[in-house]
Amino acid sequence: MRQALHGHLTGAQRALRSAGLTTGSQIIDADEPVPAIVDLLADDPAAIVVVGSHGRTGVARMLIGSVTMDLIERSPVPLLIAPTS
Structure with a gap:
């Protein structure tokens, strides 16, 4: 899966x-991804961060939580939320 993610990110960066845009990417593999992302941005700020969202709603979101929503509340930089499907 990590190799597939890397390939997808590489293609997006190439485009x-x-x-004419400057890009960078980082795959975060952490039990608590939001603090890891916020820490990364504190050390290496970005102009904008693109985040995927599964679009869960209702009970599924309450039970599973939402990394994207938590990141929206804590990110020091603007976010672009992109649907993953």
């Missing part, structure tokens, strides 16, 4: 760079 953005060809449009």
Whole structure:
């Protein structure tokens, strides 16, 4: 899975760079991803962060929690929330 993610990120970065944008990517593999992302951004700020969202609602969101919602509340930089499907 990590290799597939890396391949997807590489392709997206290539497209953005060809449009003249500066990009970077980081795969966060942590039990608590939000603090890890916030810490990373404190050390290496970005202009914007793109975050995937599964779009869970209702009971599923309450039971599982929402990394994206937590990140929205804690991120020191703007976020672009992209649906993963």
